[in-house]
Amino acid sequence: MTDAWLVVAAVGLVTVAFKAAGPVLLGRRPLPPRVLALVEVLAPVMLAALVVTQAVGGERELVLDERLIGLAAGVVAIALRAPLLVVIVAAGAVAAVARLLT
Amino acid sequence: MEEGSPRFRDGVLAALPLAPAPILFGAAFGVLAVDAGMGRLAPILMSATTFAGSAQFAAASILQTGGGVLAAVVAAVLLNARYVPLSVAVAAIFPGNRRRRLVESQLIVDESWALAGRGGRFEYAILAGAGVLFWILWVGGTALGALVGDALGDAQTLGLDAAFPALFLALLVPYLRSRRALLAALLAAGITLALLPVAPAGVPIVAASVACLVGLRR
Numbered sequence: 249m250t251d252a253w254l255v256v257a258a259v260g261l262v263t264v265a266f267k268a269a270g271p272v273l274l275g276r277r278p279l280p281p282r283v284l285a286l287v288e289v290l291a292p293v294m295l296a297a298l299v300v301t302q303a304v305g306g307e308r309e310l311v312l313d314e315r316l317i318g319l320a321a322g323v324v325a326i327a328l329r330a331p332l333l334v335v336i337v338a339a340g341a342v343a344a345v346a347r348l349l350t
Numbered sequence: 351m352e353e354g355s356p357r358f359r360d361g362v363l364a365a366l367p368l369a370p371a372p373i374l375f376g377a378a379f380g381v382l383a384v385d386a387g388m389g390r391l392a393p394i395l396m397s398a399t400t401f402a403g404s405a406q407f408a409a410a411s412i413l414q415t416g417g418g419v420l421a422a423v424v425a426a427v428l429l430n431a432r433y434v435p436l437s438v439a440v441a442a443i444f445p446g447n448r449r450r451r452l453v454e455s456q457l458i459v460d461e462s463w464a465l466a467g468r469g470g471r472f473e474y475a476i477l478a479g480a481g482v483l484f485w486i487l488w489v490g491g492t493a494l495g496a497l498v499g500d501a502l503g504d505a506q507t508l509g510l511d512a513a514f515p516a517l518f519l520a521l522l523v524p525y526l527r528s529r530r531a532l533l534a535a536l537l538a539a540g541i542t543l544a545l546l547p548v549a550p551a552g553v554p555i556v557a558a559s560v561a562c563l564v565g566l567r568r
Contacts, residue, residue, distance in 0.1 A: 250389075250392075251413060251418075252383075252413065253392055254423075255388075255413065255423055256388075256392050256399070256400070258423045258427075259405060259422075259423055259427065260400045262430065263400045263401070263405065263427075264452075266431065266433040266434050266437065267436075267437050267456050267458045268451070268455045268456070269438065270437030270438035270439065270441030271437060272448055272451050274441055282566065285566055286562050286563075286565045286566065287434055287435055288435070288528075288530075288531070288565055289530060289531050290428050290429070290431045290559075290562055291404075291432045291525060292531040292535040292538075293534050293538040293562050293564075294428045294538070294558070294559065296535035296561075297425075297538045297541070297542040297559075298408055298425070298515075298518040299522060300539045300542040301412075301415070301546065301554060302515035302518060303515035305546055306546075308547060310543075310546055315515065316512075317512070318509055319512055319519070321516075322512075322513075322516025322520065323519065325516075326516075326520050332371065332517070333370070335516050335519075336513045337513070339512045339516030339517075340508060340510055340513035342509070343509035343513075344509035344512075347507070347509070
C-alpha cells in the first residue's frame with residue numbers, strides 16, 4: 249500500500265469512529281471532564297502548529313518567502329471579518345502577485 | 351424557520367447558502383492532494399470517508415512537504431478529535447438501530463452540526479439534510495479538483511502555498527476567545543517554530559501536540 253492509501257485508510261477509520269462515538273457508543277453518558285478539557289484545546293493546538301509549518305516551514309530550516317506576504321494579506325482579511333473564502337483567495341492572490349514581482 | 355419539527359428538506363435549504371464553500375474547498379483539496387503525490391482516486395475516497403476539511407488539508411500538506419505517513423495521520427487524527435465532543439453533544443437525536451446511527455453519524459461536520467443547533471436545541475432533520483448536501487458537494491468538488499485541477503496550473507504560481515496558512519489561521523481564530531485555547535495555541539506555535547530548523551519534517555507538528563496539556567490547567 250502506498251503512503252497516500254495508508255493515510256486515507258487510517259484517518260478514515262479513526263474519523264468514522266470519532267463521529268460515531270456519541271450516537272453509537274456513548275448514548276447520553278458524558279465524557280470525563282479531564283478528557284473533555286484535553287479535547288477542547290486539540291483543534292487550536294494543531295491549527296497553530298499548521299499555521300507555522302505552512303507559513304515558514306522548509307527542509308529543516310525556516311524559509312521566509314512570499315508565503316508570509318500572502319499570509320499578511322490573509323491576516324488583514326481575517327481582521328476585517330471577511331468570509332473564509334475571501335481570506336484564502338486574498339492570501340493566495342497576494343502571494344502569487346508578489347512572486348511575479350520578485 | 352417555520353414552527354413545527356423541521357424536515358430533511360429544511361436542512362438542505364438551510365445549508366444551501368453555504369454551498370459554494372464545500373465545492374471550492376473540495377476542489378482545492380483535490381488539487382493539493384494530487385500535487386502532494388496522493389494520486390487521483392485516494393483524495394476522492396478520502397473526502398467520501400473522512401469528510402472533514404481541515405484534517406484532510408493537514409494530511410495532504412504534510413505529505414506534500416515530506417513529513418511522512420505517521421505525522422500526517424497524527425495531525426489529522428488530533429484535528430478530528432474535536433468530533434468526539436461534537437458527536438457526544440448530538441448523540442441523543444439520532445434515531446434507529448446502531449448500524450443506522452453509525453452511518454448517519456458520519457454526516458456530522460462542523461457546518462451541519464452548527465446549523466442543526468442554531469435553534470437552541472439540535473434537530474436531526476437539519477443535521478441530516480445539511481450533512482447530505484455538504485457530503486455530495488465536498489466529494490464532487492474533490493473529484494473536480496483531482497481530475498481536472500491540472501488545467502488550473504501549478505499550485506505555487508496560484509499562491510496555494512500561502513492560502514493554506516491563511517486557511518488554518520482563519521479556522522484557528524474563533525477558538526482564541528478562550529484564554530486556555532490562546533495559551534495552548536501560542537505554546538504550540540512556539541514549539542513548532544523552535545523545532546522546524548532542527549527536526550525532520552513532520553516531527554514539529556506532532557511535538558506541538560504536547561501543548562494540549564495546557565487544557566488541564568485550571
